[in-house]
Amino acid sequence: MAAVQTDQVTLTINGQSVTVPKGTLILDAAKKIGIDIPIFCSHPKMAPVAVCRMCLVEVEKLPKLQPACAVYVADGMVVKTTTEQVGKYQKDVLGFLLINHPLDCPICDKGGECPLQDQTYQYGPGASRFDFPKAHFDKSVPLSDKILLDRERCILCWRCTRFSEEISGERELALIQRGTNTIIGTFNDEPAQSNYQGNWTEICPVGALTSRQYRFISRPWDLDRTASICPACSMGCNIQIDARSNRIGRFQSRENVAVDDSWLCDRGRFSFPNFQRQGQERPRVRRNGSLEEVSYEEAIAFTADALKHAGGQVAGWASPADTNEELFLFSRLFREVLKSAHLDHRSGVVADAEPDDIALPIADIERCDQVVVLGGQGVIDAAPVLHLRLFKSERKGVKILKVGVTEGKRALDAIPAEAQAIGILATEADKQAAVDLQAKLAKKVKGSVRRLIVTTGPNGRGAKDLGILPHQGPGYASLNGRAGRGRLQWPGAGVKGLYVHESSPLHGFVPSDAESMWLSTLPLVVFHRFKASPLDEVAHVILPGHAFTEKYGTVTNMEGRVQRIRRGIDAEWVREDWRVLQQVANALGASWAYESVEEITGDLVRELPPYAAVNQEARVLWSEST
């Protein structure tokens, strides 16, 4: 017989043998062979507490039933999950949980996707044995401007309090009182301030914590669910767009362990009202000072004509929330057709982007010894879900140093020379400080020093990769002296026209004071956008486009991961942005013949081979070093 591996144990569950690593919970071992054990309090991302008692199973040689969510496997263990005794206990536990549960499922937002409801149907008693009046608590208590708490529905599983303690580390929610009087609440009933409250509603196994924005909007079976990417920041958290009757009801998280670790921040989760469409809209062209509604054909012909008139002196600004496909066409329209290099996606002064900016993948933060957050809260504000990753790393023993941008010296002194893996996080604006610190650290320590630069917008990284920059072409190629001017230099650079493309009000073109003056004197402003903005007032052509949530495409997050966004909302009367760009280019003499987004993605990958990563939703690796 082969030698027995010491780190693997074999046990029997319901007569099936399963081998799992030591330190696995019975629950996870059962899940591995497809045996379902009902749970409420257990959560794969949190430490077991075994307070709900729903997962009781029979373990041979142990006198009482054991909670499968808190007992680790042992070699030779014999577990039974379907015996008569287990069934009786499951019925009784559900009976106890339901004693004070109001069973107001018809008016509960969780009804239809509620673990308590589902498991009561599957494992629970048909009728209640409890015929006394139920205890009543406060209903719909506002915990903050985002969350409502229904204390009657709460079954005290502690998931939200544990999230607050173990995942976000903010310790905002706590159990108050004892026994049947136990309630969930915040200190002194002050409004919760966490930026991760939306996650409470998702992990709550009953309808106790619900979102105020989603309140009574829909029942789960009405929702059309679309897998997409969060439009709020460059983190690229995976979301699900839940829409009812073509209106977004909510964003839910979709686990991607490498990026979001199944969490979302409130800024992203509750950003969807920005993407609700108000009514239909047609293209408009300014004639004799006022905007007139015209057809797409007319507006495109007008745009092409005006662009031709402006010659090579046209500047193009594409939002960092555009898809790679749109940016690819945008860059080709300017570089190949209009022969202009005045391209930009930025709104301020930032250091040049380099492929090295993505050397530290998000998930690798956990595997560093020391992580320097250069800019402290500023970095967290730019990508709030990073905080959850940093806190998780800290709990694992990674040393997190949050220092100000100018305090790089402090970090340099604090990090010992024998550190093996060091990570530096900084925002785009503070990149130079991060690069300087990285150089100094690389001299001091033996191990690797890598940085991750938090970009702006869900596709800020993609815009840099695809060369929506005045001085760099696609793939960070040098322009050999044919560089154009950046956004800040456009006023006063002889620019005769401006083409602005944006599909997210969160990352739109917001003119500065100086730009406003310049824009009002500009002979041509083409505004290709989703939602009305102050730029409408100076625009000569307004081309309605799709919102971030209304189109297909790919976006690249801060660590260079290319992920797909999908159409969650249909706005069929709006012509696809890439089609409009193609028609403008063709009207100017190009002969593009794309029929779908996939064809553009194919061309993009041919031009920039590292983007083949799009097929695996993997990171774009520009060289071996990244």
Add this chain to the structure above:
Amino acid sequence: MALKEVLLGPLYIARALATTFKHNTKPIVTIEYPERQKAVPPRERGKHILHRYADGLEKCVGCELCAIACPVGCIVVEAAENTPEHRVSPGERYAKRYEINLLRCIYCGFCEEACPYDAITMGPRYDLADDHPDKFIAVKEDLLEPLSASISDTAIPSGAPSAQPVARKW
């Protein structure tokens, strides 16, 4: 031959008239619809009624169980939250929009069975003819019991044209 028929003619007429007069004394089968209408069985599945509590608040909470139970998908419900200024139902939630497509409805009564608050029942009205398909989308106002003290939960709404049902056997 002909003479015999002539002589017996009055007799034939009398026999025929006897049949006529015999039926004259029997109960009338025909109902003068629409002036007079037949009473429908108590469990008739006609046009739906949305009920109110005695205080006038609506029973419907907008839970959409009727909509999900409906085998033809003819019900659309959208819920909203009650506020102290605008209270429609007793609890937290009410139906802001409640629509039934009466042409698509198969009058199976599943909505009535699914309703956890007995808010919707099938009513006695079956005279639903109209001149345009759009007029068969019954909105909440068409379905709601009128606000009137004389209306109990189970009565026929006063809108139904059968104040005096014909009390007569078939």
